[in-house]
Amino acid sequence: xxxxxxxxxxxxxxxxxxxxxxxxxxxxxxxxxxxxxxxxxxxxxxxxxxxxxxxxxxxxxxxxxxxxxxxxxxxxxxxxxxxxxxxxxxxxxxxxxxxxxxxxxxxxxxxxxxxxxxxxxxxxxxxxxxxxxxxxxxxxxxxxxxxxxxxxx
Numbered sequence: 001x002x003x004x005x006x007x008x009x010x011x012x013x014x015x016x017x018x019x020x021x022x023x024x025x026x027x028x029x030x031x032x033x034x035x036x037x038x039x040x041x042x043x044x045x046x047x048x049x050x051x052x053x054x055x056x057x058x059x060x061x062x063x064x065x066x067x068x069x070x071x072x073x074x075x076x077x078x079x080x081x082x083x084x085x086x087x088x089x090x091x092x093x094x095x096x097x098x099x100x101x102x103x104x105x106x107x108x109x110x111x112x113x114x115x116x117x118x119x120x121x122x123x124x125x126x127x128x129x130x131x132x133x134x135x136x137x138x139x140x141x142x143x144x145x146x147x148x149x150x151x152x153x
Contacts, residue, residue, distance in 0.1 A: 035146030039108055042142050044100035046093045047135040053128055055092065064095030065102055090116065091127065093136035101138045108142030115139045 048055040090098065094116055102108065115138070122132010 037144045039142040042101045042105045043139040044097040045137040046096035048093050049133050050129040063099050065099040097136045097138040105142040109145045110143045111140040112143045
């Protein structure tokens with residue numbers, strides 16, 4: 001019986017898994033009150049290959065960006081919990097993909113309606129990957145926010 005339990009445990013641990021996910025954060029600003037121009041679409045995909053939970057390809061050089069959650073509470077402050085949830089949703093690959101997507105559209109000051117797609121192939125361990133690859137794709141529209149408010153304010 002012990003051998004059967006050990007075999008089942010080993011089979012569960014060493015079997016490859018696949019995981020897909022998508023998130024969409026809240027819009028960071030009230031667009032109706034701002035002078036803005038939607039510039040066009042941008043996208044990027046970044047991947048990481050993990051061995052024992054470490055992405056050696058990006059260990060010493062890693063460029064990334066972060067989406068701030070915007071106004072999440074009634075008094076206009078952003079809580080630490082919202083920031084932590086944003087970081088968990090984005091991940092390292094999402095941060096790199098966001099950076100590349102923004103670099104493709106340097107005149108944009110904000111992103112509108114971002115879509116974040118994650119795909120994990122290998123052995124995930126919670127939000128991390130023990131062995132395998134994790135790829136994140138970001139699709140969004142670039143927006144340029146002007147310096148002045150609109151006339152209807």
